Amino acid sequence: MSLNLLVGYAGLLQMAHAAYYGIGAYTTALLTINLGFSFLPSLIASALVAGILSLLISLPAWRLKGDYFVMLSLAIQVGFYSIMYNWTGLTNGSFGISGIPKPVIKGNVFVTLDNIFVLFSLITILCGLLIFRLLRSPWGRALKAMRDDELAARGIGKNTRLLKLEAFFIASAFAAIAGGMYASYVGYIDPTSFTVNESILMLSMVVVGGTGNFRGPILGAFTLIAIPELLRFLQFPDAVAANVRLLAYGLLIIFIAHLRPQGIAGEYRL
Amino acid sequence: MAMGFSIVYNSTGILHVAQGAVYSISPFLLVSLIDAGFGLPASTAIVLLLAIFISLALELLNHWPLYKKDASLQSHFISSLGIYIAIIQIIAMVWGNETRVLKGAIAPAYSFWNVTITKPQALGGSLSLIAILCFTFWLCRTEGGVRFMALSDNPIQLSLMGYDISKLRLFAFGLSGFFTMLTALLTAIDVGFDPHSGLNMVFLGIVATIIGGKSSFAGPVIGGILLGIVRSQVVWHTSARWENMLTFLILVLFLFFRPQGIMGKKGGLGTL
Numbered sequence: 146m147s148l149n150l151l152v153g154y155a156g157l158l159q160m161a162h163a164a165y166y167g168i169g170a171y172t173t174a175l176l177t178i179n180l181g182f183s184f185l186p187s188l189i190a191s192a193l194v195a196g197i198l199s200l201l202i203s204l205p206a207w208r209l210k211g212d213y214f215v216m217l218s219l220a221i222q223v224g225f226y227s228i229m230y231n232w233t234g235l236t237n238g239s240f241g242i243s244g245i246p247k248p249v250i251k252g253n254v255f256v257t258l259d260n261i262f263v264l265f266s267l268i269t270i271l272c273g274l275l276i277f278r279l280l281r282s283p284w285g286r287a288l289k290a291m292r293d294d295e296l297a298a299r300g301i302g303k304n305t306r307l308l309k310l311e312a313f314f315i316a317s318a319f320a321a322i323a324g325g326m327y328a329s330y331v332g333y334i335d336p337t338s339f340t341v342n343e344s345i346l347m348l349s350m351v352v353v354g355g356t357g358n359f360r361g362p363i364l365g366a367f368t369l370i371a372i373p374e375l376l377r378f379l380q381f382p383d384a385v386a387a388n389v390r391l392l393a394y395g396l397l398i399i400f401i402a403h404l405r406p407q408g409i410a411g412e413y414r415l
Numbered sequence: 416m417a418m419g420f421s422i423v424y425n426s427t428g429i430l431h432v433a434q435g436a437v438y439s440i441s442p443f444l445l446v447s448l449i450d451a452g453f454g455l456p457a458s459t460a461i462v463l464l465l466a467i468f469i470s471l472a473l474e475l476l477n478h479w480p481l482y483k484k485d486a487s488l489q490s491h492f493i494s495s496l497g498i499y500i501a502i503i504q505i506i507a508m509v510w511g512n513e514t515r516v517l518k519g520a521i522a523p524a525y526s527f528w529n530v531t532i533t534k535p536q537a538l539g540g541s542l543s544l545i546a547i548l549c550f551t552f553w554l555c556r557t558e559g560g561v562r563f564m565a566l567s568d569n570p571i572q573l574s575l576m577g578y579d580i581s582k583l584r585l586f587a588f589g590l591s592g593f594f595t596m597l598t599a600l601l602t603a604i605d606v607g608f609d610p611h612s613g614l615n616m617v618f619l620g621i622v623a624t625i626i627g628g629k630s631s632f633a634g635p636v637i638g639g640i641l642l643g644i645v646r647s648q649v650v651w652h653t654s655a656r657w658e659n660m661l662t663f664l665i666l667v668l669f670l671f672f673r674p675q676g677i678m679g680k681k682g683g684l685g686t687l
Contacts, residue, residue, distance in 0.1 A: 158489055209670060212430055215492065216621055217670050220663035223618070227660035341614070345496060352493055385508050392504040398497030402490045403480065415489040 146276045146362050147319035148347050153356030153413050154285060155312045156292035157210070160218040161202060162320050162347045164225035165195045167339030169321025170328035171229065174242045177329070184248035184255075188268075188325045195321030196314040203313035207306050210295075222341050229336040241335025248329050265326050272319055277359050279315065288312060289357075292413070349394055353401050355411020364410045369394060416616050417623035417635035418547060419594035424624060425567040425632065426587040428488050432495040433473050434595050434620070435613030436502035441466050441596045442517060442603035443510045443610075463596055470592025473498065474585055482584075499614065506610040514609040517600075539601035546597060547636055550590070554632055563587070564632075615659075622666045628676025637677060 151159045172191040176182035182190065202221050209217055229236050236242065248255040248264060255261050279285055290298040291305045299305055328334050346369070354365020373390045381389050406414045416438070423431040441462055448458035477494055522533040532540075554560035565573045566583045574580045598616070602608065619642065620635070627638025642662065649661050669676065 158492070205667070205670060209674070212428070212488065212492075213670060213674060215430060216625060216666065219618060219621075220666045220670075223659050223663045224667075227657065227663075231654075231656045231660070345500070348493075348496075388504040388508045392501050392508075395497045395499070395501030395504065399477070399494050399501065402486070402494035402497065403477075403484075406486060406490050415487055415493060 146273060146359070147316040147323075148351050149356060149359075149362040150276065150280070150288075150312055150316045150319075152348070152351050152415075153358070153361065153411065154280065154288040154292060155309065156413075157206060157309075157312075158215050158218070158348075158415075159202075159316070160215055160341065160344050160348065161222035161225070162316075163339045163341070163343035164222045165199065165317040165320040166324040166327070166343065166347075167225065167229055167334075167336070168195045168198055168317075169324025170334045170339070171236055171242070171324075172321065173325035173328045174245045174334055175235070177246050178242065178244065184246075184250055184329060188322050191321040191325040192318035195317040195324075199313040199317035200310070203310045206309050206313065219341065222344055226336055226340055229339060236336070239335060241333055243333040245328050245332045245334065247332070261330060265330070268322070268326065272322060273363075276319065280359055284308075284311070346394070349398055351408070352415065353397055353408055355408025356415060357407065357411050357413025361408050361411040365408065368397075368409065372397075416595065416598045416620040417627070417639040418550070418632075419591040419598065420617060420620035421624045421627075421629065421632065421635040422587050422594070423591045424629060426563065426570075427478065427482075427584055428491075429478055430488070430492045430495065430621070431473075431591065432492065432614070432617055433477075433498040433502070434470075434591060435615075435617040436499045436506075437466050437469050437473075437592055437595045437613075438599045438616050439503060439608070439610050439613035440469070440506055441599035442515075442608040443506055445600060445603075446515065446517070447510075459600065462600070463593065466596035466599075467589045467592040470588040470595070471585055474588040478588075479581060479584065503610050503613065510610070512610060514607050515603075516607040517603045522605075533605065535601065535605040539605060542597060542601065546594065551633070559586075567630075567632075619662065622662055625666055625674075625676055626669055628679030630675065630680055631678040634676050634678035641677075 148159060148162045151157045151162075169188075169191040172194045173187045176187040176190055177184070202218060205217050206214060230238060232238070233240075248261065250264075255264050287298065287303050287308055290301075290303060291308055295305055298308075324339075327338075350365040350369050351362045352365070353368055354363065355361025372393050373386075376386070376389055376393065379389075401408060402415075416434075420431055420434055423429055423434070444465055445458050445462045448461055449455060453461065473495075477498060478491055481491055481494060522535050524531050524533045525537060554563060562573070562578060563583060563586070565578075566580060566587070570580050573583075599608070602616075620639075623638035623642050624635045625638070626641060627634030627636065629635075642665070645665065646658050646662060649655075649658050
């Protein structure tokens with residue numbers, strides 16, 4: 146949903162979303178383990194940190210667009226991944242961070258799968274509602290105007306630079322919240338969960354489901370999650386199951402690019 | 416690699432990520448052909464033809480139909496990404512995910528002045544130099560080369576003048592396949608190969624193209640050489656772990672302060 150804010154509404158093909166997801170995961174892990182933050186404050190802090198670090202990509206986005214922006218976002222992705230992998234003093238490098246505590250809210254520890262499912266579903270719905278309200282607001286329409294014709298949007302008085310800053314801040318903050326939830330759910334994180342491949346997977350969800358409206362990315366996420374479940378019925382050997390899943394993703398992306406560039410349920414043609 | 420990337424990028428505007436798949440599959444095909452009893456020269460020739468064939472197929476089956484539909488460059492990029500993912504998974508399923516080597520023993524090295532280079536590196540440098548010189552000669556001295564430069568300058572005007580740009584685009588993809596195959600085999604001889612190294616090589620090609628200047632065919636060569644020197648200095652003075660970080664830091668600096676690259680003209684298409 147947050148990536149759609151950039152790809153579908155701002156028209157910026159972001160390839161660094163997994164980096165901000167990772168920033169959220171690491172911030173939550175470090176704050177809960179080292180500084181004793183509880184779950185919700187650490188999520189909020191993660192969102193703020195990722196939002197501030199989004200300036201690294203949103204400031205250059207004032208000048209760069211199209212291919213140049215894709216390349217810049219790839220550079221940001223690789224840069225953050227390198228930091229996660231190599232800054233061993235902070236992130237523990239390739240060994241990762243283990244022992245991340247389970248969510249605790251007002252003394253209630255969410256340990257069982259059912260509890261965590263309910264809590265994370267509530268947070269996801271809340272985030273979804275916030276994004277929905279944003280997209281339906283004048284701000285969301287201004288973003289669409291900027292996507293369709295930036296010069297015209299400027300001409301009618303929209304501050305497109307500020308719009309880009311805000312869009313990146315919000316999208317990165319939501320990605321960081323997802324990262325924080327992931328970290329506290331699995332209890333262990335390492336840099337391999339936040340590579341460019343994860344960014345490609347997120348982009349695939351948006352592209353397949355559809356860009357430029359609220360329902361597209363949700364449908365895309367369900368489609369891409371459903372594929373491995375459906376493939377189980379074909380009983381591929383375990384050794385190739387992951388490859389078959391990724392092969393299906395690749396073919397689906399090609400199919401969408403050729404036959405339905407706006408995605409299954411989208412409005413904006415990439 | 417940068418040359419292969421920029422030939423397609425300059426002439427079509429496509430971020431040719433699927434080039435990484437051509438890069439990844441070439442050494443695997445070579446090994447399979449050698450194992451099947453073909454000699455090294457015959458196997459290399461067949462791989463060369465197959466790499467060119469795959470590149471041509473990418474244009475004919477993917478990019479040209481999208482171009483005819485007036486699809487955006489983002490659609491080209493995304494479909495290219497899809498093709499890359501699909502081919503890499505096929506490679507992994509057929510040949511496995513392990514890193515392999517083409518040579519069996521430690522390569523002999525040559526030393527002159529204070530420089531030591533291995534035989535595969537010397538071979539790679541020489542062959543790359545010959546290929547680039549031949550391409551430059553063709554580009555500057557032949558009518559086909561002039562048409563090719565015109566394609567990268569203004570494809571619409573070129574087609575209005577009656578030239579068949581579909582053939583020129585095909586040629587660009589074929590040439591890119593040749594350069595990519597050459598890089599893949601030479602790198603495989605030097606440091607080995609695995610199915611997933613292609614994307615990283617495409618990224619390096621992109622960075623070299625931006626550093627050198629995307630509006631010039633000589634730019635990526637210069638960018639590639641500079642990038643190679645800087646990366647080796649990083650390994651020498653700090654650690655190989657920071658190679659990629661520094662590479663992309665250089666890219667960011669160029670995007671900020673000189674988006675047209677060293678050899679490029681001011682006012683790139685990607686800037687406002």
